[in-house]
Amino acid sequence: MIGSDVGMSFSVKRVSAMVRRYWYLLRSSWPRILDLIYWPTVQMLMWGFLQMYVSQNAGGGPFVRAAGVFIGAVLLWDILFRGQLGFSISFLEEMYSHNLANIMMSPLRPVEFISALMIMSVIRLSIGMIPVSLLAIAFFGFNLWALGLALAAFFANLLLTGWAVGIFVAGLLLRNGMGAESMAWTIMFLFLPLTCVYYPVAVLPAWLQYVAWSLPPTYVFEGMRALLIDHVFRADLMLEALAFNVVLFAAASYAFLRLLQSARVQGTLLQTGE
Amino acid sequence: MAAANTDAVAVDRLVKLYKGLAAVDGISFRLAPGSITGLLGGNGAGKTTTIAMIMGLVTPTAGTVCVLGARMPNERYRVLHRMNFESPYVDMPTRLTVRQNLSVFAQLYGVADIGARIAELARDLDLAEFLDRPNGKLSAGQKTRVSLAKALLNKPEVLLLDEPTASLDPDTADWVRSRLEAYRRDNHATILLASHNMNEVERLCERVVIMKRGRIEDDDTPAHLLSRYGRETLEEVFLDVARGRRNAREAAQ
Numbered sequence: 001m002i003g004s005d006v007g008m009s010f011s012v013k014r015v016s017a018m019v020r021r022y023w024y025l026l027r028s029s030w031p032r033i034l035d036l037i038y039w040p041t042v043q044m045l046m047w048g049f050l051q052m053y054v055s056q057n058a059g060g061g062p063f064v065r066a067a068g069v070f071i072g073a074v075l076l077w078d079i080l081f082r083g084q085l086g087f088s089i090s091f092l093e094e095m096y097s098h099n100l101a102n103i104m105m106s107p108l109r110p111v112e113f114i115s116a117l118m119i120m121s122v123i124r125l126s127i128g129m130i131p132v133s134l135l136a137i138a139f140f141g142f143n144l145w146a147l148g149l150a151l152a153a154f155f156a157n158l159l160l161t162g163w164a165v166g167i168f169v170a171g172l173l174l175r176n177g178m179g180a181e182s183m184a185w186t187i188m189f190l191f192l193p194l195t196c197v198y199y200p201v202a203v204l205p206a207w208l209q210y211v212a213w214s215l216p217p218t219y220v221f222e223g224m225r226a227l228l229i230d231h232v233f234r235a236d237l238m239l240e241a242l243a244f245n246v247v248l249f250a251a252a253s254y255a256f257l258r259l260l261q262s263a264r265v266q267g268t269l270l271q272t273g274e
Numbered sequence: 275m276a277a278a279n280t281d282a283v284a285v286d287r288l289v290k291l292y293k294g295l296a297a298v299d300g301i302s303f304r305l306a307p308g309s310i311t312g313l314l315g316g317n318g319a320g321k322t323t324t325i326a327m328i329m330g331l332v333t334p335t336a337g338t339v340c341v342l343g344a345r346m347p348n349e350r351y352r353v354l355h356r357m358n359f360e361s362p363y364v365d366m367p368t369r370l371t372v373r374q375n376l377s378v379f380a381q382l383y384g385v386a387d388i389g390a391r392i393a394e395l396a397r398d399l400d401l402a403e404f405l406d407r408p409n410g411k412l413s414a415g416q417k418t419r420v421s422l423a424k425a426l427l428n429k430p431e432v433l434l435l436d437e438p439t440a441s442l443d444p445d446t447a448d449w450v451r452s453r454l455e456a457y458r459r460d461n462h463a464t465i466l467l468a469s470h471n472m473n474e475v476e477r478l479c480e481r482v483v484i485m486k487r488g489r490i491e492d493d494d495t496p497a498h499l500l501s502r503y504g505r506e507t508l509e510e511v512f513l514d515v516a517r518g519r520r521n522a523r524e525a526a527q
Contacts, residue, residue, distance in 0.1 A: 017381035028369045098365040106382040107354045264333040
């Protein structure tokens with residue numbers, strides 16, 4: 001059964017049709033566009049001013065050095081969080097509009113559907129993050145783009161994790177309907193304490209560090225601190241993150257296909273309400 | 275009941291259980307190419323579940339469904355581009371204009387000349403005046419016409435309709451029925467129509483399958499059903515079936 005959902009056929013035209021569908025929706029609604037920029041801006045400003053306050057009042061030492069990467073941390077966290085949210089919200093739009101049966105009944109393959117959602121995740125992320133990263137330069141002199149190749153490695157790894165979580169959530173929504181909607185908005189916050197966005201992994205209890213090191217973003221945030229504090233790009237951490245991401249992505253894709261199969265058995269593709 | 279290669283749709287001993295309860299309980303029927311069949315039944319009779327299994331949206335618990343020779347849902351990608359469906363319970367995105375919605379679905383279905391096909395449907399279904407209006411700003415009748423246009427975009431050989439005229443005024447409903455008749459006539463399409471509207475079924479369908487509690491209670495032409503039950507209208511036949519009266523003698527009692 002899963003095999004029939006995987007298939008070998010892939011149509012770029014069908015993917016572009018779905019991307020057009022989401023793009024038409026996005027451009028027709030200024031609140032949707034504003035929403036992409038508003039909260040990342042608030043977060044960046046709040047953490048930026050906190051970083052400024054700490055660096056001006058806490059003297060010297062490692063604490064101040066760690067606090068000096070708050071803006072970088074919040075920008076990378078937003079790539080992770082918004083990457084997943086951009087994927088999940090596009091999927092939710094189908095459920096809000098009661099259009100899912102039309103989509104699932106069409107020749108669109110699940111892999112094409114997921115590809116379109118990934119593309120929309122990048123588009124939505126770009127609309128939100130580019131202005132916010134420019135504001136970070138203007139307000140705090142923090143230039144995310146100056147990270148160069150490291151930024152590309154951080155971005156790719158965080159986006160892969162965001163997509164993997166988004167794929168899993170889409171499976172939950174197919175299987176459980178809108179009753180699982182809150183997962184789309186909150187699941188990523190589980191990663192916030194565990195992936196050590198704002199503090200080093202060493203802060204965690206020893207047993208929890210094992211959990212942290214099993215999550216790809218942990219390597220990215222450690223790598224960011226190494227780069228901003230010690231001025232060292234840790235390619236080894238990025239490769240480890242990539243390896244964990246490959247496993248996570250494969251597991252999420254498998255879970256999605258199993259949940260889709262279960263949705264067909266339970267008849268929930270037609271009933272996408274609560 | 276082995277599916278003949280010529281059947282557009284072949285349903286064989288189909289069962290769907292939800293938590294042990296039978297929504298569909300061992301039904302079998304075949305639809306010949308170019309035929310139009312009504313699927314009648316009260317609420318909870320299993321019509322929508324049956325259509326969902328034919329579409330490949332729901333996996334049967336037992337039995338088989340073949341559409342144009344492909345077993346559903348496993349082989350659905352062989353035939354989904356040759357079928358389509360319409361239901362008032364499934365919407366299209368409300369913020370997209372009619373033209374945007376139709377062009378997205380046309381691309382999904384691999385329609386060759388999208389602009390020409392949309393223009394053709396706009397003419398046939400009288401959509402031209404609101405093609406560039408958001409779907410959410412349309413009346414119920416206009417939305418139904420747009421849903422019908424979506425269902426006809428790929429000129430489907432098998433068209434599944436779940437209560438296509440529900441909530442429409444009599445004039446619009448009649449208009450939709452005439453378009454469906456024309457489409458079937460011009461394209462030799464196979465249509466399965468689930469409906470509560472007996473007049474609609476009587477007018478459109480050359481065969482009627484009546485379901486009750488997941489089973490087929492009767493399956494015949496409208497004329498034969500009227501004759502066997504000794505009734506004037508299909509509505510009376512439907513009530514006889516719903517109340518368990520199987521023939522003219524019982525119906526008269």
